[in-house]
Amino acid sequence: MNRENSGYTIIYAAVMVIIVALGLAFTHQALNDRQTANVNIDKMQQILRSLNIDASAAEAQQKYDELVQNAYLITPDGLKVEGSEGTTPDDPAFSTELDDEDAAGLPVFEALVDGSQKYIIPMQGAGLWGPIWGYLAVEADGSTIYGSEFGHQGETPGLGAEIVTPSFREQFTGKELIKERQFRSVAVVKPGQTAAGRDYVDGISGGTITSKGVDAMLLNSVGQYSNFLMNLNAAQ
Amino acid sequence: MALSNKTKAALLGPLNKNNPVIVQVLGICSALAVTSKLEPSLVMAVAVTLVLAAANVIISLLRKTIPNRIRIIVQLVVVAALVTIVSEVLKAFAYDVNKQLSVFVGLIVTNCILMGRLEAFALGNGPWPSFLDGIGNGLGYGWILVAVGFFRELLGSGELLGYKVIPQFMYDAGYENNGLMMLAPMALILVAVIIWVHRARNKDLQEETN
Numbered sequence: 001m002n003r004e005n006s007g008y009t010i011i012y013a014a015v016m017v018i019i020v021a022l023g024l025a026f027t028h029q030a031l032n033d034r035q036t037a038n039v040n041i042d043k044m045q046q047i048l049r050s051l052n053i054d055a056s057a058a059e060a061q062q063k064y065d066e067l068v069q070n071a072y073l074i075t076p077d078g079l080k081v082e083g084s085e086g087t088t089p090d091d092p093a094f095s096t097e098l099d100d101e102d103a104a105g106l107p108v109f110e111a112l113v114d115g116s117q118k119y120i121i122p123m124q125g126a127g128l129w130g131p132i133w134g135y136l137a138v139e140a141d142g143s144t145i146y147g148s149e150f151g152h153q154g155e156t157p158g159l160g161a162e163i164v165t166p167s168f169r170e171q172f173t174g175k176e177l178i179k180e181r182q183f184r185s186v187a188v189v190k191p192g193q194t195a196a197g198r199d200y201v202d203g204i205s206g207g208t209i210t211s212k213g214v215d216a217m218l219l220n221s222v223g224q225y226s227n228f229l230m231n232l233n234a235a236q
Numbered sequence: 237m238a239l240s241n242k243t244k245a246a247l248l249g250p251l252n253k254n255n256p257v258i259v260q261v262l263g264i265c266s267a268l269a270v271t272s273k274l275e276p277s278l279v280m281a282v283a284v285t286l287v288l289a290a291a292n293v294i295i296s297l298l299r300k301t302i303p304n305r306i307r308i309i310v311q312l313v314v315v316a317a318l319v320t321i322v323s324e325v326l327k328a329f330a331y332d333v334n335k336q337l338s339v340f341v342g343l344i345v346t347n348c349i350l351m352g353r354l355e356a357f358a359l360g361n362g363p364w365p366s367f368l369d370g371i372g373n374g375l376g377y378g379w380i381l382v383a384v385g386f387f388r389e390l391l392g393s394g395e396l397l398g399y400k401v402i403p404q405f406m407y408d409a410g411y412e413n414n415g416l417m418m419l420a421p422m423a424l425i426l427v428a429v430i431i432w433v434h435r436a437r438n439k440d441l442q443e444e445t446n
């Protein structure tokens with residue numbers, strides 16, 4: 001057969017594309033359930049890490065069920081959205097992302113750790129190369145940070161990617177989001193510098209843009225919850 | 237299994253005198269991007285070796301049917317499909333590894349070693365030599381990556397695979413991690429040093445100077 005014939009070339013390309021498309025579609029379908037389960041487990045692990053608990057993938061589900069008592073959506077005014085309660089992956093709090101334009105509200109998770117109530121709020125922002133995200137666990141006073149968790153898609157290993165390390169995350173513990181009845185967030189500054197009027201942590205040396213991204217993420221994502229947090233703070 | 241001289245050359249040549257990175261100077265981009273730590277270097281080396289071997293075999297099997305005019309497209313589709321499948325399988329069965337590799341899995345498609353081997357070897361050879369050629373070139377690429385990753389993580393972070401190896405008393409005595417090691421230029425310099433040592437030991441690879 002003449003391999004240089006145009007008809008042959010077109011048919012060859014078409015058949016190849018169809019076979020590859022079928023193969024990829026089949027692979028995706030066959031693995032989809034496992035992938036979704038992994039993504040959910042991963043999210044639970046992240047939520048647990050914000051509570052300073054490093055759970056393996058195998059025990060994440062059980063730990064999550066044990067600690068996370070409630071989850072729901074809130075309005076920008078800080079009020080609970082009716083009927084949005086539930087902690088399972090199918091419930092709105094778990095499946096809603098912060099950047100969801102038509103979401104019914106902002107997700108909040110409530111956890112009970114050693115008898116004390118923590119509120120966990122998700123964060124989303126931008127690093128140097130791609131998205132960064134995280135979870136912040138706040139004490140019942142709506143201000144003191146109990147723990148934090150950060151993730152990133154492709155920050156530079158050894159530099160920006162260091163935001164996921166415990167040594168960076170642990171700096172947030174005990175810092176206060178609310179100062180003198182105002183939501184101030186927590187600043188991420190260059191090591192050695194300070195931030196006036198607000199609590200601050202050291203950024204990553206050499207990872208300046210990622211550190212600034214974390215700073216902006218705290219201000220913007222957590223800022224959306226400022227009314228909710230202020231309400232908690234006022235109730236104290 | 238006894239290997240003929242030709243297949244042996246296909247497997248072992250790329251490790252030394254025909255190395256894709258330090259002799260042919262291919263795949264430099266990913267050698268810079270993923271080598272600031274040892275672990276991604278290792279995983280990248282394994283992933284490229286597997287994809288390259290599989291792509292080589294597939295193209296070699298198809299080589300008598302591929303229309304010449306669209307052979308590059310066929311090669312790209314095969315490589316892209318393989319990389320997507322690897323990524324999907326990792327997401328389902330090794331989610332943590334997939335998270336660590338993040339964008340680098342996708343970057344395998346753009347590695348010029350792949351296209352280079354498909355074009356230069358698999359199109360003209362049978363599946364078995366092509367398989368060995370893929371493994372050989374993958375490993376030849378991989379050992380450079382691992383060597384560069386080893387020095388960058390050791391000197392840049394004082395760690396290997398995330399474990400501290402430079403003892404604390406060294407830091408107390410004034411030792412500092414070399415931040416420059418974490419940046420891409422140092423990877424280029426390290427690759428250049430490897431090329432220098434390699435050329436010095438293999439005089440036949442040195443270019444004639446006037």
